[in-house]
């Protein structure tokens with residue numbers, strides 16, 4: 453019987469345990485122990501259901517075009533629960549001069565496919581609009597001279613569209629996903645499809661226009677989720693895993709290679725395993741791996757920023773309205789401490805009781821670091837204070853949920869892909885060890901699920 457230790461029960465570690473349990477039930481001689489430091493599984497994936505509100509404390513959806521989360525949900529019997537975002541009302545706003553200005557239709561991140569819609573937008577200055585139009589004319593030049601090496605997202609976006617586009621939408625879009633400073637984030641790691649578009653077409657706008665023309669009109673929604681919340685994915689996997697495999701409230705303090713096995717220590721126990729999957733956050737994984745391979749640990753050094761989420765559920769929100777759309781982004785230096793806000797009941801159906809409204813505020817960067825030290829009431833009142841000048845005075849909420857996710861958004865800095873390549877090469881020489889989770893090959897749920905299942909199969 454092959455015995456496998458899994459360190460960390462977020463979506464990555466839990467999916468690995470689920471995959472191993474499937475292999476075990478199909479007759480493969482394998483068993484696992486899932487060590488989770490906190491009292492619950494799911495990590496950043498957590499759904500609170502209260503008073504008819506479905507409140508996501510972490511991720512609220514996966515990107516539809518990546519199939520691996522959907523496949524898992526279907527396999528877990530959740531096919532009927534799979535639901536698209538309300539793309540008929542998809543609109544994102546940007547906070548500018550204390551007002552919400554709509555992003556033009558047909559944008560994919562900061563790249564427009566519809567230049568006529570862009571011309572009618574009051575989000576960008578005449579100069580930024582000119583830079584967009586110009587990018588199409590510079591296609592040959594952009595294609596002929598791509599940088600030979602990785603560059604920052606800031607450099608890439610500036611080369612194509614200039615500083616205003618970078619600051620107004622590029623930076624806030626990426627800060628909410630990769631916790632990053634666009635001047636440090638690797639374009640190859642976080643915007644690979646756009647780099648490929650540049651290689652092929654030079655102009656990103658031309659590439660987007662070709663793509664848009666090729667697509668069917670009944671295009672899939674951009675985001676997909678589960679009706680009862682993503683927490684259901686976690687619950688279903690827990691139900692499928694043998695109870696004896698799960699050890700909650702059990703942090704791993706050290707791991708060491710010992711002959712043919714791995715010696716895995718908690719504060720009070722030690723146990724030998726044939727293989728180990730480390731699915732704890734990258735800063736924890738780095739400390740665990742340091743004594744085994746100092747160079748590998750060095751390659752895993754990366755900044756990670758924190759996130760604070762505050763959700764307000766309003767039951768009879770007749771006197772309070774939000775503009776149509778999914779929510780808004782907040783550029784730095786716009787005078788607000790917010791990073792973004794989602795109008796949850798407009799982004800997804802059936803998240804609120806009748807006439808209800810659900811608003812989710814997102815703090816990142818320095819604001820999140822400061823709020824991390826405050827109590828829930830204080831965090832909630834800061835969120836109300838920041839939302840009121842933008843949305844108008846908020847009524848008293850029926851439900852308030854505050855969540856802090858320290859160091860939850862790892863920053864893939866310039867050179868990330870090369871560092872991960874070297875890390876993978878080193879790991880190949882360490883028998884029975886795999887690294888899973890959001891520090892390496894992507895931060896979105898579909899990527900984490902795909903990688904966890906592949907690693908579990910390989911290690912078994």
Ligand SMILES: Cc1cc2nc3c(=O)[nH]c(=O)nc-3n(C[C@H](O)[C@H](O)[C@H](O)COP(=O)(O)OP(=O)(O)OC[C@H]3O[C@@H](n4cnc5c(N)ncnc54)[C@H](O)[C@@H]3O)c2cc1C
Nearest residue numbers: 460462463464489495496511512513703704889890896897
């Ligand atoms: C606010 C927010 C919103 C997001 N929104 C989206 C979204 O809409 N869509 C999307 O696809 N992605 C989204 N993401 C990204 C995605 O949620 C994360 O990348 C993903 O959930 C990370 O999963 P993980 O298993 O790698 O790590 P985690 O969820 O961090 O799990 C790691 C686990 O390891 C445990 N642990 C730590 N140390 C030890 C130890 N020593 N021993 C044992 N256990 C340990 C922790 O307690 C934790 O449970 C969002 C992230 C954040 C922060």
